[in-house]
Amino acid sequence: MNDIRNDDDVPALLLTPVDADTLGRLHRRLEQGAEQAGLVDVAYNTIDSPLGRLLLAATPKGLVRVAYASESHDRVLQALSEKLSPRVLRAPKRLDDVAREIDDYFARRRRVFDLTLDLSLSRGFRQLVQTHLPEIGYGQTRSYRDVAELVGNPRAVRAVGTACATNPLPIVVPCHRVLRTDGTLGGYIGGPEAKTALLTLEAAA
Amino acid sequence: MDMKQPFDQVVAQRGATMLRVCRVVLGPHDADDAWSETFHSAMRAYPDLPETAKRGGVARDGRAPKAIDVLRVAKRNPLPVKETPGVEAARRAADGLRNLRKNYPGANTKGAPL
Numbered sequence: 001m002n003d004i005r006n007d008d009d010v011p012a013l014l015l016t017p018v019d020a021d022t023l024g025r026l027h028r029r030l031e032q033g034a035e036q037a038g039l040v041d042v043a044y045n046t047i048d049s050p051l052g053r054l055l056l057a058a059t060p061k062g063l064v065r066v067a068y069a070s071e072s073h074d075r076v077l078q079a080l081s082e083k084l085s086p087r088v089l090r091a092p093k094r095l096d097d098v099a100r101e102i103d104d105y106f107a108r109r110r111r112v113f114d115l116t117l118d119l120s121l122s123r124g125f126r127q128l129v130q131t132h133l134p135e136i137g138y139g140q141t142r143s144y145r146d147v148a149e150l151v152g153n154p155r156a157v158r159a160v161g162t163a164c165a166t167n168p169l170p171i172v173v174p175c176h177r178v179l180r181t182d183g184t185l186g187g188y189i190g191g192p193e194a195k196t197a198l199l200t201l202e203a204a205a
Numbered sequence: 206m207d208m209k210q211p212f213d214q215v216v217a218q219r220g221a222t223m224l225r226v227c228r229v230v231l232g233p234h235d236a237d238d239a240w241s242e243t244f245h246s247a248m249r250a251y252p253d254l255p256e257t258a259k260r261g262g263v264a265r266d267g268r269a270p271k272a273i274d275v276l277r278v279a280k281r282n283p284l285p286v287k288e289t290p291g292v293e294a295a296r297r298a299a300d301g302l303r304n305l306r307k308n309y310p311g312a313n314t315k316g317a318p319l
Contacts, residue, residue, distance in 0.1 A: 013229045018221040026224070026237060027216065030244050039248050042211075081211040086251055088211035 031091045041085035043094035046073065050106050051194050054171075056095045059084060062116035063098055066169050068190040083121060102171065108201070111138035113172050121168040125156065129163035136177040139202040143181040157181075165189065171198065212251050216244055 034040050042064070044057040055073040057065040057080055064084070067076040081088050092099075097115065104110035113134070119127050132151050136142050142150070144160045151160070164175040170189050176198040180186045188195035223243060227236035 010229055014225050016225060016228070018224050023220050023224070026220070026240055026244075029237075029241050030216065030248075033241065033245050034248055037245070037249070039245075044213075077211045077213075081209055086209035086212055087248055089213050089216075089248070 027090070031089060031093070034087075034089060035091060035094070039087055040089050040091050040094070041087040042080050043089060043091035044077065044080075045090060045092040045095040045099065047095075047099045047102065049102060051190060051197060054102065056098050056102075057088075058094050058098065059118045059120070061118035061120070063169060063172065064118040064121060066102075066171055068170065068194065070191060071189065098172075105171070106201070108204075115172060117169060117173070119168070122163075122166065125151075125153070125159055126163040126166055129160055130167055130169070130173050130175075133164075133167070133173050133175055133178070136174055138174075141177050141179050141199070144178055144186070145181050147178055161186070174198075177202075209251070209254075212248050215247070215251075220244070 031040070035043075038060075042057055042059055044055060044065075046053050046055050048054075052069045053073070054069075055065065055067040055071075055076055056063065057067075057077075065076060065080060067073060077088055101110055101113055101115060105113070119130055122130055128151055129147060132147070135150065136147075144157050144164070145154070147160045147164075148154050148156045153159075160178070164178050165187055167173050167175040167189065170176070176188060176195045178186065185192055185195055220240075224236060224240050227239040227243075231239055
């Protein structure tokens with residue numbers, strides 16, 4: 001293998017294409033080694049869903065972010081790098097359970113997510129609201145006012161709206177089940193079509 | 206605030222070039238190992254690297270010198286070569302001594318006494 005190398009070959013060797021399979025294999029090796037060494041502060045993967053491509057990201061504590069394509073996955077990853085840690089690596093294995101549960105949810109095989117969540121991207125009142133949102137059952141809806149009462153602060157209706165709008169874990173933390181008091185849709189991070197689609201999915205069950 | 210890009214983007218941007226360099230420097234056999242160790246070390250050091258490192262590339266700023274390490278180790282190991290340089294050197298040394306004896310018959314050919 002180590003034949004004497006002519007220096008004239010070097011530019012040619014540097015231009016030799018590297019096939020995607022090799023890089024994929026090396027990446028998996030990096031994932032494995034980095035996981036074993038505890039270096040992956042943020043593991044992520046992207047999956048297909050009926051609502052488009054979803055980004056899933058987890059810290060060692062649990063699922064930390066679910067993002068719609070409309071949020072720009074590159075921007076979301078950059079934000080995770082800045083807020084949590086730049087040791088962000090595509091490591092699908094860590095997201096296997098999450099991907100399976102989301103698949104099951106869209107296939108109507110699952111009504112409750114059984115996942116460990118990391119709500120460290122939110123603080124204070126927003127985090128409190130997001131912690132309580134899973135109490136709204138599958139197929140049900142509540143108003144922003146109801147949720148304000150649920151968290152013991154009935155006058156904080158607007159703050160509940162903000163907490164829902166900044167939910168880092170859409171779909172899994174069901175902010176789509178919160179509507180305006182008059183029954184109209186209200187905003188949604190994935191757009192109104194996505195919110196309607198989720199409510200329709202759950203209503204059909 | 207730390208504005209570093211996600212490490213996976215460093216791998217995506219530099220992975221192919223790094224592998225080519227490893228192949229040129231080390232040959233195909235050791236290139237994969239060097240690549241893996243380089244990015245593993247780079248990921249370990251990444252949060253502590255200065256902000257400017259992202260422009261020059263983490264693999265080039267001297268904190269992930271695995272390829273260089275592997276190169277150094279490889280230098281100490283014997284390399285298969287077409288001709289052994291020692292044979293040629295011995296032949297030339299013998300020629301030199303023969304010429305010395307011929308041209309300077311009285312010369313000391315054993316070197317200075319210790």
